[in-house]
Amino acid sequence: MNEHVQTAKTELLFNPLAPEFIRDPYPSYERLRTTDPMHITPFGAFVASRHAEASLVLRDKRFGKDFVDRTVRRYGPQAMDEPIFRHMSHWMLQQDPPDHTRLRGLVVKAFTARRVEDMRPRIQHIVDQSLDRVADRGHMDLIEDFAFRLPVTIICDMLGIPEEHRETFFQNSREGGRLLDPVPLSRAEIDQANAGNAMAQMYFQQLFELRRRSPGDDLTTKLVQAEEDGSKLSNEELTANIMLLFGAGHETTVNLIGNGLLALHRNPDQLALLKANPALITNAIEEFLRYDSSVQLTGRVALEDIDDLGGKKIPKGEPVLCLLGSANRDPAVYPDRPDRLDITRPNVRPLSFGGGIHFCLGAQLARIEAEIAIETLLRRLPDLRLDDGQNPEWRPTFVLRGLKRLPASW
Template identity: 40%
Template sequence: MQQPAFGKTDIASWFGTYSNRLHDDPYPFYDYLLEQEPVHYIEERWFWIVSRYEDVNRILKDPVFVREYRNAMPEGTEIPEPPPEWKPVNELLNNWMLLRDAPAHTRLRSLVSHAFTPRTMQRLKTGIQEIADYLADRMEEEGRPDLIASFAFTLPVIVIAELLGVPPEDRELFKDWSHVFAKVLEGSDQTPQFAEQTMKATSEITEYFRLLIAERRAAPREDMISDLLAAQEKSDALTEQEMIATCVLLLVAGHETTVNLIGNAVRLLLTQPDQHALLLERPELIASAIEEVLRYEGPVQTTSRIASADCEIGGKTIPRGQSVIVMLGAANRDPAQFNDPNRFDIARQPNRHLAFATGAHFCLGAPLARLEGEIAIRTLLNRFPHMRLAEDRADWRPNILFRGLQTLPVIV
């Protein structure tokens, strides 16, 4: 089959208007980037695109590349203020560890990291399995469920809600809030309508967690918010605004990515009969299969950094203060790093993919995402070994940053 032709205009349009042509199957485009434009500057949008594994890995690990614009520029540089309508959102995002550099990032991360230790994961295992079994029971009753709505969305939202201490009756509120902040992270929608939608979501979610924190302060329980409040005697403890922001970040990062991981894994297995059969025959490959899903159809396709000094990458100089979009999805298909990278192989070894990034910002929730993914896919395979797709065409969400399905109708 002849590969579609791409050019430099496609690179610019990739980060402009959403295009089904480029996003339904981005991998031929990634092949083009890797072969022809591994380091490319988009003048119209003032940032660089970097796609090769070696370069992406270096940028993510090199302290020269930072997250905060103020840390990239000389002291005294005037930092442009966000538009007034975006100020409440920026105040929230400025307390996300994901978007901070050391020492703030180190402090915020250390205060939350206990929730993702191996001991905590072991404690969560039974509960996640019970949730997966319950959702599988409901799927069986439906006969032809939408796997995203009935299972992939619901499982991680219950898990992250229980982790934070959100009451079951409030879980449905998370859906719209989470999708709004996923689009905020993507950064492509700058319309007044989306600004209004974002302001509303920011106000609602901030007030929600403010009230929940007040409840836990008065009556602590066994959840993360209570644990963070218990640590407030420490000099480096989270402020209330930081705690609210951290709860929002855990909601978005812990939910959006895992929904995509589960949905992408099921679709891959149902469209790759040989790999589906292999996993049924050798269930011990489940962990390896999840790693291959993360590499082959990663839930997060890009991240970004800012150069804090002139730096040469791939034979080109990236000047201080310019942004770099690192293409995780392309790096994970780089033939210089992975043998036969466009083949889905659940037994692939080694598999040092960058789906969770690397360096100081390696995904804090990676152990939880892996655990949920393994339990979800093992449960679905055991319960529905003959499950098949109800529709051939993939219904991808129109989002450049996150790669996941809006719906996935299946016959169980």
């Protein structure tokens, strides 16, 4: 009897793939923070919902990724025979030092503050082009026609993907998010992920050949050259990390722009304030990141026994899921009505880009892309309104929180 009561209670507290949770996870987060801030899920992970524990786990060296061991524990001893898991095990996002340090060191120079600032004119040009394309139509889907094109174009630029190959990427469906969710994949989902992965690998192998023959001033060329050096990068690492950069380089930015525009239009006072004072855009982006983060969760594994984390003992090898979206609304850090959108809120320091050694490489690039996109849209289409801001269609994934579509008219 007790077991069933416990399971029913668990499902109520943290059921991240339930449609109502995906539509609005924030009431559940509040319940977790107040009733069970270090909650244990049915599949045996600890869930940290308060800012204090989540931010500690992200930065503390006693926690790491330990991807292979974690995946084997979840899917059984044959897990690493699955191409998708083998591929993910090479992502720098899933690595611990020293491999993480080596891989990140190879790409970090492409994302320096200086390099990213230099991209502003290019970003502005792409945003203006997207708006020129639809301005006379009087309506568009803010996701597909606007938010999606910008980061995909920029990451294609950075990776040296030729113009004539890009249309495929614009048509591409955004299905990858499910891989990151904290709910085990079904056999069918693993098969689908393996197939998608094989297709993408075929394309990127062709891109590597192209860049070996005709090197460019792009990240793929640099990594291909590091691979030829032999000591710095294996072919599997090259493939996995270019594909990671491609996905990470657009997914979360699309969601930041979409979620930000939705939040603004659901809060007309804030929309009016930003239109009247466009200089608020930089702080507004931080508030969008805090208010409805495009990444809701990131995980670590205890690399040793932890005596006390939020009142719980964490045995070595146990995963801890950090609810970034919940930490961002923790009243202990944001005492002034954290569930309210306030683009003038002081000291906004969202956890949306993670923390510690895995802090998002592209954080500054994402901020600038969102800033230019939203500022330009409000300036050029001042009477734009959402067709249905109350019931938008969310993607069915939890970790990557974003909209499937967001139709708008003017």
